[in-house]
Amino acid sequence: MDKIPALELKNITKTFGSIVANKDVCLTANKGEILAILGENGSGKTTLMNMISGIYFPDAGQIFINGREVVITSPKDAFDNGVGMIHQHFKLVDVLTAAENIVLGLEGRFNLKTATKEVASIAQKYGFDIDPMKKIYEMSVSEKQTVEIIKVLYRNANILILDEPTAVLTPQESDKLFDVLRRMKEEGKTIIIITHKLHEVLSLSDRVAVLRKGEYICSIKTSEADESILTEAMVGKKISLNIERKEPNNPVDRLVVKDLQCLNREGVHVLQDVSFTARSGEILGIAGIAGSGQRELLEAIAGLQHISSGEITYIDPKTDKHENLRDKTPVQIRQLGVRLSFVPEDRLGMGLVGNMDIVDNMMLRSYGKGKSVFLKRKEPRDLANEIINSLEVVTPSASTAVRKLSGGNVQKVLVGREIASTPTVLMAAYPVRGLDINSSYMIYNLLNQQKANGVAVIFVGEDLDVLVELCDRIMVIGSGRIAGFVDGREATKEQIGLLMTKNVSKPHSEKAEEVTQ
Amino acid sequence: MTADKEKKVRDPLFHIIKRGSIVWWKSALIRVAAVLIALIVVALITLLITGQNPIEMYKAMVDGAVGNELRIWNLLQDTALLLIVGLALTLSFKMRFWNIGGQGQIIMGAIAATACMKFLPGKVPDFAIYLIMIPAALIAGGIWALIPGLFKAYLKTNETLFTLMMNYIALNFAAFLTFRWSKNSGNNVIGIINRKTHEGWFPEIGGNGFVGRTFLLNVLIVFVMMLIVFVYLKYSKHGYEISVVGESEKTARYIGINVKKVIIRTVIISGAICGLAGLILVGGVHHTLTTDIEGGRGFTAIIVSWMAHFNPLYMALTSFLIVFLEKGAIQVASSPSLNLDDNFANIVTGIIILFIIGCEFFINYKIVFRKKKGGAS
Numbered sequence: 081m082d083k084i085p086a087l088e089l090k091n092i093t094k095t096f097g098s099i100v101a102n103k104d105v106c107l108t109a110n111k112g113e114i115l116a117i118l119g120e121n122g123s124g125k126t127t128l129m130n131m132i133s134g135i136y137f138p139d140a141g142q143i144f145i146n147g148r149e150v151v152i153t154s155p156k157d158a159f160d161n162g163v164g165m166i167h168q169h170f171k172l173v174d175v176l177t178a179a180e181n182i183v184l185g186l187e188g189r190f191n192l193k194t195a196t197k198e199v200a201s202i203a204q205k206y207g208f209d210i211d212p213m214k215k216i217y218e219m220s221v222s223e224k225q226t227v228e229i230i231k232v233l234y235r236n237a238n239i240l241i242l243d244e245p246t247a248v249l250t251p252q253e254s255d256k257l258f259d260v261l262r263r264m265k266e267e268g269k270t271i272i273i274i275t276h277k278l279h280e281v282l283s284l285s286d287r288v289a290v291l292r293k294g295e296y297i298c299s300i301k302t303s304e305a306d307e308s309i310l311t312e313a314m315v316g317k318k319i320s321l322n323i324e325r326k327e328p329n330n331p332v333d334r335l336v337v338k339d340l341q342c343l344n345r346e347g348v349h350v351l352q353d354v355s356f357t358a359r360s361g362e363i364l365g366i367a368g369i370a371g372s373g374q375r376e377l378l379e380a381i382a383g384l385q386h387i388s389s390g391e392i393t394y395i396d397p398k399t400d401k402h403e404n405l406r407d408k409t410p411v412q413i414r415q416l417g418v419r420l421s422f423v424p425e426d427r428l429g430m431g432l433v434g435n436m437d438i439v440d441n442m443m444l445r446s447y448g449k450g451k452s453v454f455l456k457r458k459e460p461r462d463l464a465n466e467i468i469n470s471l472e473v474v475t476p477s478a479s480t481a482v483r484k485l486s487g488g489n490v491q492k493v494l495v496g497r498e499i500a501s502t503p504t505v506l507m508a509a510y511p512v513r514g515l516d517i518n519s520s521y522m523i524y525n526l527l528n529q530q531k532a533n534g535v536a537v538i539f540v541g542e543d544l545d546v547l548v549e550l551c552d553r554i555m556v557i558g559s560g561r562i563a564g565f566v567d568g569r570e571a572t573k574e575q576i577g578l579l580m581t582k583n584v585s586k587p588h589s590e591k592a593e594e595v596t597q
Numbered sequence: 598m599t600a601d602k603e604k605k606v607r608d609p610l611f612h613i614i615k616r617g618s619i620v621w622w623k624s625a626l627i628r629v630a631a632v633l634i635a636l637i638v639v640a641l642i643t644l645l646i647t648g649q650n651p652i653e654m655y656k657a658m659v660d661g662a663v664g665n666e667l668r669i670w671n672l673l674q675d676t677a678l679l680l681i682v683g684l685a686l687t688l689s690f691k692m693r694f695w696n697i698g699g700q701g702q703i704i705m706g707a708i709a710a711t712a713c714m715k716f717l718p719g720k721v722p723d724f725a726i727y728l729i730m731i732p733a734a735l736i737a738g739g740i741w742a743l744i745p746g747l748f749k750a751y752l753k754t755n756e757t758l759f760t761l762m763m764n765y766i767a768l769n770f771a772a773f774l775t776f777r778w779s780k781n782s783g784n785n786v787i788g789i790i791n792r793k794t795h796e797g798w799f800p801e802i803g804g805n806g807f808v809g810r811t812f813l814l815n816v817l818i819v820f821v822m823m824l825i826v827f828v829y830l831k832y833s834k835h836g837y838e839i840s841v842v843g844e845s846e847k848t849a850r851y852i853g854i855n856v857k858k859v860i861i862r863t864v865i866i867s868g869a870i871c872g873l874a875g876l877i878l879v880g881g882v883h884h885t886l887t888t889d890i891e892g893g894r895g896f897t898a899i900i901v902s903w904m905a906h907f908n909p910l911y912m913a914l915t916s917f918l919i920v921f922l923e924k925g926a927i928q929v930a931s932s933p934s935l936n937l938d939d940n941f942a943n944i945v946t947g948i949i950i951l952f953i954i955g956c957e958f959f960i961n962y963k964i965v966f967r968k969k970k971g972g973a974s
Contacts, residue, residue: 097616137612139965384850410853422851430851433844440837444852447837454832 084147086111086270087132087163087239092141094127101127105141105296107289109239114261114271116281116302118314119291120516122486125274126168128291129241133165134158145239164232165241170224172216178223179212182231195234202233206260206267221370222253229260239270246280250369251544251577258284276314276517278307279545290314315517323524323549325569326532331359333395334536335381335505340390342376342560350376352561354390358505358536360397363527365551365568366540367576373560374540375425378507382422383410394418397504397534421503423495425510425540427487431494434483438464438475441482442497467496471522488519495526506530509540524550544573556580611966624960631956635949642948647937654929654937654945661928662921670812672917672924674882677819678874679916682898684819684826685870687907689742691830692843692863698745698760699895701767702738702868706875708771709737711886714790714797714879715778726797731876738872739865741767746864750857764895772888787885799881815881822870827909839863871895904954918953922946 085108094102102124109115119125130136132143134155143150145161152158158165172181179196199212208226216224225245232240242261246254261271261284275281281288282302289299290313297313312318335358342351351373358364366374379385381392383405392405396417403416413420428434432441442460450456464478471492475485482490495511508527512520527550531537541547547554551568556579563579640651663669682699689696713730721729745759772785780788791797801810802817830836838859842849849856878890897919905911926942929935 096614097618382851383853410851414853424851426847429845430847433841433848435844436840440840443837444841444848447834453834455834455837 083110085109085144086113086146087272088144088147089128089132090142090144092128092131092138092143094124094131094136094138100294102131102138102294105291105294107296107299109270109272111238111270112265112268113287114265114273114285116285116288117272117274117291118276118278118281118288118310120276120314120518121488121514122293122516123291123314124294125291126243127294129165129243129272129274132158132163132239133241134163135165159235159237162236162238163241164235164237164239166225166228166232166243166245168243168247170228172224172227174217175215177213177215178210178219178227178230181216181227182212182234186235199230199234202230206233206263208260221248222250222257225249225257238268239272240264241272241274243274244276245273246275246277247542248370250580251573252581254280277543278310281305281310282307292316311517319517319521323521323546324528325550325552326528328359328362328552329532329534331362332397333357334360334397335538336391336393336395337377337381338391338393340377340380340392341388342373342380342385343388344376350560351380354557354560354562356555356562356565358538360504360534360536361531362552363531363537363539363550363568365547365554366538366557367542367544367547367554368557368563368580370542372557372580374509374557376560377557378422378424378509378538378540381405381505381507382420383408383413394420394505419501419504421498421501421506423491423498423506423508423511425513427490427494428483431498432482432490435481437479437481438468438473438493439478441493442467442500445497445501463497463500464493467493467500471496471526487514488516491515491519491523495523499526499530503530503535505536505538507538507540510542511539512546513542520546544576547576548573558582611964613962613964615962616960619960627956627959628953631952631959632949635952638952639945639948643941643945647941649935649937654935657928657932657935658922658925658945661926662924664928666808668924670809672920673809673816674812675920675924676913676917677816678877678882678892679894679898679901679920680912681819681822681874681877682871682894683901683905683912683916684822684909685867685874686895686898687902687909687912688826688830688839688863688870689867690843690902691836691907692839692860694746694749694843694860694864694867695757696742696745696760696864696867697757697896697899698742698763698868699871699898700891700893701760701764701895702741702871703875703878703891703895704764704767704771705741706734706738706872707879707886707890708767708774708875709733709872710797710876710879711774711778711787711790714884715787718791718794718796723796730797730880734872734876734879735869736872738875739869742864742868742871743861746861746868749864750860768888771886771890775886775888778886787887789884791884797880798884799877811881815877818873818877818881822873823909823913826870830909835859835862900950919950922949 087109089105089107092102092105105128117125117129127136131138132152134152134157137153143152145163150161152161173184176184179192179199182199183190183192183195196212203210208230210223210226210230216227245257249257265271273285282305285302287299287301288305288310290297290310292314300309300313308318338355340351340354341349344350354377368374376385380387387406394403394405396403403418405413405418424430433444439457439461442463443455446460447455461478467473468475468478473489473492475489482493485493491511498506511523515523527537527539539551548568548571554566554568554571554576556563556566556576558580563582566575643649643651643654661668662672682703686696686699710730710733713726713733717726717729741763745756745763748754748759749756775785775787778787779785799814802813803810830839838854841854842856842859846856874894879886883890901912901916901919904915923946926939926946929937929942929945930939
């Protein structure tokens with residue numbers, strides 16, 4: 081370790097207004113090393129890396145690359161210094177090919193043919209699977225990520241920074257990515273990977289640097305670390321990582337979906353032959369690659385998506401009456417007495433209004449009650465304060481715009497509101513996406529409470545580790561059709577991962593042959 | 598040390614940081630500073646380009662706006678007329694329906710009012726003229742906004758272009774009517790309608806000795822409108838729906854708001870208030886129809902609304918400011934001692950408004966200059 085580090089940060093500080101994103105951070109990364117930067121959301125990981133890649137400029141502090149101090153004011157400066165970052169949200173032009181995207185922005189004349197060849201050779205060297213002539217919009221998420229990585233390698237980056245690269249990948253795709261990263265490390269490149277998934281840190285990295293609330297906490301050799309040490313460093317206190325899973329209490333059918341078909345605007349099936357039953361007192365997990373029809377399924381149940389055929393039947397727990405929810409608007413569904421709550425994936429674009437304060441967001445579902453033409457803000461204000469207290473929402477006041485809250489607090493506001501209406505069916509799409517560990521566990525607890533109250537919970541998740549820990553049953557969905565059901569208590573995530581990718585290549589018109597349970 | 602020197606050259610001199618929030622007095626201070634700087638800049642430009650005494654020019658501006666009682670009433674009335682259009686547009690703007698068809702909607706309201714004034718006397722009792730004239734103007738304005746509103750709600754057409762085009766139809770319709778209804782056929786002047794009988798004219802408030810007698814009612818109507826729109830947007834269910842639809846149509850659908858209904862309802866109200874502005878212009882101010890009766894308010898009100906961040910109460914201030922500058926500019930242009938024309942006066946107005954709008958940047962962002970670094974080794 082006495083050689084010069086590939087990257088060294090000294091006392092980096094960055095503030096946004098009154099928010100301190102990074103404070104006096106010192107960090108080193110060595111040649112031929114995979115360094116994991118671990119921290120909760122909002123701990124300043126991405127900001128720190130953005131300063132190395134030229135997106136932000138530090139307020140104070142120094143950056144050394146190979147022992148030489150550098151000033152990085154733009155992504156171009158970063159590339160000139162051999163630093164390349166693969167952002168969480170890809171920065172690619174959809175209508176261009178992979179090769180075109182890769183050379184895009186390079187100065188001077190270039191020959192697309194030689195560039196294509198070079199791209200192919202980089203791909204071969206590290207074991208990427210890529211067609212340089214394929215257009216971005218035809219690519220899957222993992223292919224797009226590959227393009228981003230090659231783009232950085234093409235610019236001769238020796239330090240690669242990856243921001244939560246596995247957030248959008250299946251377990252199998254993640255493993256493949258890790259193989260590539262290990263190969264790069266052998267080539268002597270420095271890999272910095274931002275993540276909050278502990279098992280990835282442990283399986284991939286050589287060393288872990290932990291950030292908490294913008295400050296550098298410590299760095300640990302991965303070989304000397306385990307999950308509880310890392311969590312404690314990351315959160316600042318010991319927390320239990322076990323999700324309680326009680327046996328469902330007297331489950332009865334609550335929501336029966338039968339042969340559901342939905343078409344999108346282009347007339348393509350986004351849901352096909354989807355049949356399942358959600359039962360009271362049970363958490364039904366839905367697993368699948370992002371965009372496999374999860375959103376459409378939940379929206380169809382909530383009355384937001386047109387259904388071309390099939391039935392959605394709600395069974396009233398008190399009267400045992402069967403209500404058909406098909407082709408009903410959200411208001412009509414509510415008028416039927418169906419207490420259906422829905423935590424959508426797009427929290428600020430759908431579940432909440434970002435520019436409104438917490439009180440006004442509480443009213444979203446209830447403002448229309450009563451004959452008065454004026455709003456009554458008393459009840460929603462009380463509810464807002466109650467949720468702020470009981471769910472520990474960090475906010476200056478109930479009249480703060482929700483857009484100003486952190487992701488975890490936004491989600492607490494949304495879930496709090498949806499639970500407050502004492503639902504009988506609760507649908508939650510990716511409810512812990514972007515949340516820190518504490519908030520995530522609070523959400524899992526809330527879902528479990530609802531389950532204990534006899535609510536039929538439908539949970540769309542992406543973290544398979546959580547799905548197999550939390551859910552009673554898991555439905556795997558692929559390309560808009562059901563790929564299979566597994567028992568949450570017995571299934572492994574590899575099993576689910578296989579089901580997730582099983583159906584992808586099949587044409588949509590084919591009849592599903594296995595709707596097993 | 599040499600590395601340090603080199604670094605200073607390459608370090609950016611300053612960078613821009615978004616403010617999380619700002620205390621009210623700071624933002625007020627920035628706005629006041631902006632006005633002061635604008636006045637200084639204008640003074641310098643005046644001195645350098647024209648050689649005129651800027652103090653004299655400012656005096657002329659104030660004189661033009663509030664120089665005597667009549668001017669004050671004119672200032673108030675014009676502020677009110679601009680404000681009411683701003684209120685109308687704000688309803689649409691809150692819903693992110695970019696209604697730039699205020700001009701057409703005002704003109705249609707004015708046409709309806711004129712028609713009532715011209716054709717109803719003698720056929721219905723005098724009080725009934727008002728009873729017909731008011732809804733006629735509101736409906737005319739409302740319909741003019743409803744047409745693009747329907748297309749937006751059902752066919753998702755672009756409302757900006759649509760409302761703009763509707764202006765030209767209204768404008769040319771008004772031109773045609775001034776030709777058709779002109780007193781001496783062919784001269785395109787309708788002239789004051791019911792000059793002697795005052796049928797359809799807004800009543801005067803106060804006796805003959807009161808300068809504001811023909812202005813006060815117009816100002817009061819708009820003042821009440823301002824309060825109504827403020828309460829409507831902030832405290833009514835409709836206002837809440839407008840905000841939700843404007844902020845996110847997806848959210849609106851998610852909670853079951855009928856988005857089409859809200860769009861249509863809101864644009865009708867927006868157009869109807871523009872129609873009301875047209876009614877005031879005909880019944881309360883000009884008592885005739887001319888092609889330029891709208892006076893550019895349909896467009897100026899867009900600035901009024903935006904500068905006030907869509908807050909009806911702040912809009913009273915922004916419309917006052919704009920009208921004050923306009924009135925001042927007219928006086929500057931016509932003052933014999935100044936030797937400045939209206940083009941220069943418009944430059945002055947432009948610069949002041951530019952500074953006032955520009956200072957928003959400093960309210961939202963702050964600029965941090967490079968700090969000196971010590972002990973880099």
